[in-house]
Amino acid sequence: MTETVLILGGTREAATLARRLVDAHPDWRVVTSLAGRTAEPAPVAGEIRTGGFGGIAGLADFLRRERITRMIDATHPYARQISANAAEAAALAGVKLDVHTRPPWDRQPGDDWREVASEADAAAAIPPGARVFLALGSQHLAPFEARRDVHFIVRMIDPPASPLPLASHTIVTGKPGPAAEEERVLRDHAITCIVCRNSGGDGAYGKIEAARTIGIPVIMIARPA
Ligand SMILES: NC(=O)c1ccc[n+]([C@@H]2O[C@H](COP(=O)([O-])OP(=O)(O)OC[C@H]3O[C@@H](n4cnc5c(N)ncnc54)[C@H](OP(=O)(O)O)[C@@H]3O)[C@@H](O)[C@H]2O)c1
Numbered sequence: 001m002t003e004t005v006l007i008l009g010g011t012r013e014a015a016t017l018a019r020r021l022v023d024a025h026p027d028w029r030v031v032t033s034l035a036g037r038t039a040e041p042a043p044v045a046g047e048i049r050t051g052g053f054g055g056i057a058g059l060a061d062f063l064r065r066e067r068i069t070r071m072i073d074a075t076h077p078y079a080r081q082i083s084a085n086a087a088e089a090a091a092l093a094g095v096k097l098d099v100h101t102r103p104p105w106d107r108q109p110g111d112d113w114r115e116v117a118s119e120a121d122a123a124a125a126i127p128p129g130a131r132v133f134l135a136l137g138s139q140h141l142a143p144f145e146a147r148r149d150v151h152f153i154v155r156m157i158d159p160p161a162s163p164l165p166l167a168s169h170t171i172v173t174g175k176p177g178p179a180a181e182e183e184r185v186l187r188d189h190a191i192t193c194i195v196c197r198n199s200g201g202d203g204a205y206g207k208i209e210a211a212r213t214i215g216i217p218v219i220m221i222a223r224p225a
Helices: 012-024 056-066 080-093 118-126 179-188 206-213
Strands: 005-009 031-036 046-048 070-073 096-099 115-117 131-134 150-156 169-173 193-197 217-222
Touching: 005 012, 005 080, 012 031, 056 080, 070 080, 080 096, 115 118, 118 217, 179 206, 193 206
Parallel strands: 005 031, 005 070, 031 046, 070 096, 115 217, 131 150, 131 193, 150 169, 193 217
Antiparallel strands: none
Protein backbone atom coordinates (compact mmCIF):
# COMPACT_ATOMS: atom_id res chain seq x y z
CA MET A 1 0.00 0.00 0.00
CA THR A 2 1.25 3.45 -0.88
CA GLU A 3 2.00 5.63 2.14
CA THR A 4 2.61 9.30 2.76
CA VAL A 5 5.10 9.42 5.60
CA LEU A 6 6.03 12.39 7.74
CA ILE A 7 9.37 12.00 9.53
CA LEU A 8 9.98 14.47 12.34
CA GLY A 9 13.72 14.83 11.88
CA GLY A 10 16.75 16.90 12.72
CA THR A 11 18.89 13.85 13.56
CA ARG A 12 21.23 11.55 11.64
CA GLU A 13 18.87 8.67 12.35
CA ALA A 14 15.98 10.55 10.72
CA ALA A 15 18.09 11.18 7.60
CA THR A 16 19.09 7.50 7.47
CA LEU A 17 15.47 6.47 7.83
CA ALA A 18 14.37 8.84 5.03
CA ARG A 19 17.04 7.37 2.74
CA ARG A 20 15.94 3.83 3.58
CA LEU A 21 12.24 4.52 2.98
CA VAL A 22 12.85 6.41 -0.29
CA ASP A 23 15.05 3.58 -1.60
CA ALA A 24 12.74 0.77 -0.47
CA HIS A 25 9.46 2.41 -1.52
CA PRO A 26 9.84 4.56 -4.65
CA ASP A 27 6.03 4.98 -4.80
CA TRP A 28 5.77 6.46 -1.28
CA ARG A 29 5.86 10.15 -0.51
CA VAL A 30 8.42 10.68 2.25
CA VAL A 31 8.50 14.13 3.86
CA THR A 32 11.07 15.05 6.52
CA SER A 33 10.27 17.97 8.80
CA LEU A 34 13.11 20.11 10.18
CA ALA A 35 12.69 22.78 12.82
CA GLY A 36 14.99 25.12 10.88
CA ARG A 37 17.52 25.63 13.68
CA THR A 38 20.57 24.81 11.52
CA ALA A 39 21.64 27.19 8.75
CA GLU A 40 22.92 24.45 6.45
CA PRO A 41 21.25 21.14 7.32
CA ALA A 42 22.68 17.92 5.88
CA PRO A 43 20.94 16.71 2.69
CA VAL A 44 17.90 14.46 3.20
CA ALA A 45 16.31 12.03 0.74
CA GLY A 46 12.71 12.73 -0.29
CA GLU A 47 10.94 16.01 0.46
CA ILE A 48 11.88 18.48 3.18
CA ARG A 49 9.65 21.00 4.93
CA THR A 50 11.09 23.46 7.42
CA GLY A 51 9.84 25.37 10.47
CA GLY A 52 7.40 24.85 13.33
CA PHE A 53 3.85 23.68 12.63
CA GLY A 54 2.22 25.99 15.15
CA GLY A 55 1.71 23.63 18.09
CA ILE A 56 -0.49 20.55 18.29
CA ALA A 57 -3.34 22.03 16.24
CA GLY A 58 -0.95 23.15 13.51
CA LEU A 59 0.65 19.73 13.27
CA ALA A 60 -2.75 17.99 13.25
CA ASP A 61 -3.84 20.33 10.40
CA PHE A 62 -0.66 19.50 8.48
CA LEU A 63 -1.30 15.75 8.89
CA ARG A 64 -4.84 16.11 7.53
CA ARG A 65 -4.00 18.58 4.76
CA GLU A 66 -1.08 16.54 3.43
CA ARG A 67 -2.99 13.26 3.91
CA ILE A 68 -0.17 11.79 5.98
CA THR A 69 -0.77 8.09 6.61
CA ARG A 70 2.11 7.53 9.05
CA MET A 71 4.21 9.83 11.21
CA ILE A 72 7.60 8.82 12.56
CA ASP A 73 9.06 10.76 15.45
CA ALA A 74 12.83 10.47 14.92
CA THR A 75 13.69 13.69 16.74
CA HIS A 76 16.48 14.12 19.25
CA PRO A 77 15.79 12.51 22.65
CA TYR A 78 15.91 15.95 24.34
CA ALA A 79 13.45 17.54 21.87
CA ARG A 80 10.57 17.10 24.31
CA GLN A 81 8.02 19.56 23.00
CA ILE A 82 7.80 18.30 19.44
CA SER A 83 7.54 14.67 20.62
CA ALA A 84 4.70 15.56 23.01
CA ASN A 85 2.98 17.52 20.23
CA ALA A 86 3.39 14.61 17.82
CA ALA A 87 1.63 12.21 20.19
CA GLU A 88 -1.33 14.58 20.66
CA ALA A 89 -1.58 15.56 16.99
CA ALA A 90 -1.43 11.93 15.82
CA ALA A 91 -4.36 11.10 18.11
CA LEU A 92 -6.33 14.16 16.92
CA ALA A 93 -5.79 13.43 13.23
CA GLY A 94 -6.06 9.64 13.55
CA VAL A 95 -2.58 9.05 12.13
CA LYS A 96 -0.35 6.16 13.13
CA LEU A 97 2.73 7.31 15.08
CA ASP A 98 6.00 5.38 15.42
CA VAL A 99 8.68 6.64 17.78
CA HIS A 100 12.35 6.01 16.97
CA THR A 101 14.43 7.25 19.88
CA ARG A 102 18.14 6.50 20.09
CA PRO A 103 19.15 4.50 23.13
CA PRO A 104 21.31 6.40 25.63
CA TRP A 105 25.04 5.76 26.06
CA ASP A 106 26.05 3.44 28.90
CA ARG A 107 28.89 4.22 31.24
CA GLN A 108 32.05 2.26 30.29
CA PRO A 109 35.01 1.28 32.47
CA GLY A 110 37.20 4.40 32.87
CA ASP A 111 34.29 6.84 32.47
CA ASP A 112 33.94 9.42 35.25
CA TRP A 113 30.33 10.54 34.81
CA ARG A 114 28.50 12.74 37.29
CA GLU A 115 24.84 12.41 36.42
CA VAL A 116 22.57 15.37 37.11
CA ALA A 117 18.88 16.01 36.48
CA SER A 118 18.96 19.45 34.90
CA GLU A 119 21.10 22.19 33.40
CA ALA A 120 20.87 24.10 36.72
CA ASP A 121 22.19 21.04 38.56
CA ALA A 122 24.97 20.70 35.99
CA ALA A 123 26.02 24.32 36.57
CA ALA A 124 26.15 23.70 40.33
CA ALA A 125 28.20 20.50 39.88
CA ILE A 126 31.08 22.16 37.98
CA PRO A 127 34.24 22.18 40.12
CA PRO A 128 35.47 25.69 41.09
CA GLY A 129 37.72 27.39 38.52
CA ALA A 130 37.17 24.67 35.89
CA ARG A 131 37.67 25.00 32.14
CA VAL A 132 34.49 23.45 30.82
CA PHE A 133 33.65 22.09 27.39
CA LEU A 134 29.94 22.92 27.10
CA ALA A 135 28.21 20.89 24.39
CA LEU A 136 24.76 22.50 24.59
CA GLY A 137 22.75 24.77 22.28
CA SER A 138 22.67 28.52 22.96
CA GLN A 139 19.11 28.34 24.32
CA HIS A 140 20.38 26.15 27.21
CA LEU A 141 23.19 28.36 28.52
CA ALA A 142 21.38 30.73 30.91
CA PRO A 143 21.74 28.41 33.97
CA PHE A 144 25.55 28.63 33.58
CA GLU A 145 25.64 32.44 33.75
CA ALA A 146 26.16 32.50 37.52
CA ARG A 147 29.42 30.47 37.26
CA ARG A 148 31.68 33.47 36.80
CA ASP A 149 34.66 31.49 38.14
CA VAL A 150 34.52 29.09 35.18
CA HIS A 151 35.83 29.47 31.62
CA PHE A 152 33.47 27.85 29.12
CA ILE A 153 34.43 26.54 25.70
CA VAL A 154 31.08 26.38 23.93
CA ARG A 155 30.80 24.22 20.83
CA MET A 156 28.01 25.18 18.42
CA ILE A 157 27.22 24.12 14.86
CA ASP A 158 26.52 27.73 13.77
CA PRO A 159 27.85 30.92 15.38
CA PRO A 160 25.26 32.31 17.85
CA ALA A 161 22.89 35.04 16.62
CA SER A 162 23.37 37.08 19.81
CA PRO A 163 26.06 37.29 22.53
CA LEU A 164 26.15 34.34 24.92
CA PRO A 165 25.13 34.94 28.56
CA LEU A 166 28.49 33.71 29.87
CA ALA A 167 31.13 35.94 31.48
CA SER A 168 34.23 34.07 30.34
CA HIS A 169 33.92 31.93 27.24
CA THR A 170 35.32 30.86 23.88
CA ILE A 171 33.10 29.70 21.01
CA VAL A 172 34.21 26.77 18.88
CA THR A 173 32.03 26.29 15.80
CA GLY A 174 31.63 22.97 14.03
CA LYS A 175 30.01 19.58 14.39
CA PRO A 176 31.10 16.90 16.85
CA GLY A 177 33.97 14.84 15.41
CA PRO A 178 35.55 11.44 16.05
CA ALA A 179 37.37 10.79 19.33
CA ALA A 180 40.83 11.83 18.08
CA GLU A 181 39.52 15.20 16.90
CA GLU A 182 37.57 15.78 20.08
CA GLU A 183 40.66 14.89 22.13
CA ARG A 184 42.63 17.56 20.26
CA VAL A 185 39.98 20.19 21.02
CA LEU A 186 39.90 19.20 24.71
CA ARG A 187 43.69 19.31 24.99
CA ASP A 188 44.10 22.54 22.96
CA HIS A 189 41.71 24.32 25.32
CA ALA A 190 43.08 22.64 28.49
CA ILE A 191 39.58 21.40 29.33
CA THR A 192 39.15 19.97 32.83
CA CYS A 193 35.48 18.94 32.63
CA ILE A 194 32.70 18.34 30.04
CA VAL A 195 29.03 19.23 30.42
CA CYS A 196 26.72 17.47 27.96
CA ARG A 197 23.56 15.44 27.51
CA ASN A 198 23.20 11.71 27.08
CA SER A 199 22.27 12.02 23.42
CA GLY A 200 23.19 8.45 22.43
CA GLY A 201 24.21 7.45 18.90
CA ASP A 202 27.64 7.61 17.29
CA GLY A 203 27.76 11.21 16.11
CA ALA A 204 28.39 12.90 19.45
CA TYR A 205 30.16 10.02 21.22
CA GLY A 206 33.69 11.15 20.32
CA LYS A 207 33.86 13.61 23.22
CA ILE A 208 32.88 10.89 25.69
CA GLU A 209 35.69 8.64 24.45
CA ALA A 210 38.12 11.57 24.50
CA ALA A 211 37.17 12.42 28.10
CA ARG A 212 37.83 8.79 29.07
CA THR A 213 41.25 8.84 27.36
CA ILE A 214 42.30 12.12 28.98
CA GLY A 215 40.75 11.19 32.33
CA ILE A 216 38.44 14.16 32.88
CA PRO A 217 34.92 14.06 34.36
CA VAL A 218 31.70 14.36 32.34
CA ILE A 219 28.74 16.10 33.96
CA MET A 220 25.91 14.27 32.19
CA ILE A 221 22.48 15.87 32.10
CA ALA A 222 19.89 13.07 32.31
CA ARG A 223 17.30 12.50 29.61
CA PRO A 224 13.84 13.97 30.10
CA ALA A 225 11.38 11.54 31.66
N1 LIG B 1 17.36 19.25 21.59
C1 LIG B 1 18.52 18.88 21.11
O1 LIG B 1 19.52 18.75 21.86
C2 LIG B 1 18.70 18.55 19.65
C3 LIG B 1 19.92 18.05 19.20
C4 LIG B 1 20.07 17.73 17.84
C5 LIG B 1 19.00 17.93 16.98
N2 LIG B 1 17.82 18.42 17.46
C6 LIG B 1 16.71 18.60 16.51
O2 LIG B 1 16.43 19.99 16.47
C7 LIG B 1 15.02 20.18 16.36
C8 LIG B 1 14.55 21.13 17.44
O3 LIG B 1 14.86 20.58 18.72
P1 LIG B 1 14.31 21.29 20.04
O4 LIG B 1 14.89 20.57 21.21
O5 LIG B 1 14.44 22.75 19.92
O6 LIG B 1 12.76 20.90 19.92
P2 LIG B 1 11.53 21.09 20.94
O7 LIG B 1 11.94 21.96 22.07
O8 LIG B 1 10.96 19.76 21.23
O9 LIG B 1 10.48 21.85 20.00
C9 LIG B 1 10.19 23.23 20.11
C10 LIG B 1 9.35 23.62 18.90
O10 LIG B 1 10.15 23.61 17.72
C11 LIG B 1 9.39 23.10 16.62
N3 LIG B 1 10.01 21.86 16.15
C12 LIG B 1 10.88 21.05 16.82
N4 LIG B 1 11.28 20.04 16.05
C13 LIG B 1 10.66 20.19 14.86
C14 LIG B 1 10.68 19.47 13.63
N5 LIG B 1 11.45 18.36 13.47
N6 LIG B 1 9.90 19.95 12.62
C15 LIG B 1 9.15 21.06 12.76
N7 LIG B 1 9.10 21.78 13.90
C16 LIG B 1 9.85 21.36 14.92
C17 LIG B 1 7.99 22.88 17.15
O11 LIG B 1 7.30 24.11 16.93
P3 LIG B 1 5.71 24.15 16.70
O12 LIG B 1 5.12 23.94 18.06
O13 LIG B 1 5.47 25.50 16.13
O14 LIG B 1 5.37 23.04 15.75
C18 LIG B 1 8.22 22.65 18.61
O15 LIG B 1 7.09 22.93 19.42
C19 LIG B 1 14.37 18.80 16.39
O16 LIG B 1 14.07 18.45 15.06
C20 LIG B 1 15.45 17.89 16.95
O17 LIG B 1 15.38 16.57 16.43
C21 LIG B 1 17.66 18.75 18.77
